[in-house]
Amino acid sequence: MGLDIVKLIYELSRDEYERHVREPNVYWVSDLVRCLLKRNYELIYPELRMREVFIPTLISGNLIHRGLQSVLKERFGGNVSVEVEASREVVLPTGDKVVIKGRADAIVSTDEGRVGIEIKTSRSDLNIPHEPHLEQVMIYNWLMDLNYSLLIYITPDRITQFTVLDRLTEADVVDRISSPTYPRYSWECNYCTYSVLCPYKKVVSSK
Numbered sequence: 001m002g003l004d005i006v007k008l009i010y011e012l013s014r015d016e017y018e019r020h021v022r023e024p025n026v027y028w029v030s031d032l033v034r035c036l037l038k039r040n041y042e043l044i045y046p047e048l049r050m051r052e053v054f055i056p057t058l059i060s061g062n063l064i065h066r067g068l069q070s071v072l073k074e075r076f077g078g079n080v081s082v083e084v085e086a087s088r089e090v091v092l093p094t095g096d097k098v099v100i101k102g103r104a105d106a107i108v109s110t111d112e113g114r115v116g117i118e119i120k121t122s123r124s125d126l127n128i129p130h131e132p133h134l135e136q137v138m139i140y141n142w143l144m145d146l147n148y149s150l151l152i153y154i155t156p157d158r159i160t161q162f163t164v165l166d167r168l169t170e171a172d173v174v175d176r177i178s179s180p181t182y183p184r185y186s187w188e189c190n191y192c193t194y195s196v197l198c199p200y201k202k203v204v205s206s207k
């Protein structure tokens with residue numbers, strides 16, 4: 001078989017998946033802005049999560065991320081870092097210590113200080129900016145001590161940015177882990193890989 005670009009794209013998608021290794025005492029920022037139960041299921045049933053490697057909308061979103069990150073590097077040179085990882089240990093009310101980890105798409109050093117860049121792709125611009133995305137960026141502002149962040153949306157209808165100055169506190173973060181609600185948003189179950197086995201699944205009637 002000759003040149004196979006599709007295979008290359010799926011290899012990239014698998015590499016991206018393997019970078020998000022699940023560890024029992026680590027909470028990714030993305031876990032804190034969605035149903036926290038998904039994290040538990042990902043630990044128990046990692047093979048179910050593998051299907052994400054083959055979802056075209058996720059793959060095209062990753063390719064757009066890579067493209068914009070390359071453009072930022074071209075334009076800002078040494079003043080930009082991409083895929084910046086940070087972590088902080090927090091203590092839960094039980095006394096257990098857990099690690100909060102996050103990876104910002106990019107951080108640019110400017111006259112105003114360090115500015116986070118978070119890139120989102122979506123099928124439409126309806127209701128942007130979405131609450132979980134705003135919260136994710138507010139946690140990055142806390143975790144990485146950023147001056148502020150820009151939430152960038154790339155959609156077929158609109159390409160725009162929102163400035164996010166707010167930050168969550170350590171107490172907010174601890175509260176999300178120690179007092180979770182399942183699901184965090186009722187619509188989540190419709191798109192959840194684990195809805196096939198979850199007793200907390202909320203069925204939203206279309207009537």
Ligand code: SF4
Pocket residue numbers: 035036037038041182183184188189192193194195196198199200201202
């Ligand atoms: S089905 Fe709903 S409640 Fe269960 S893990 Fe998924 S999102 Fe959470």
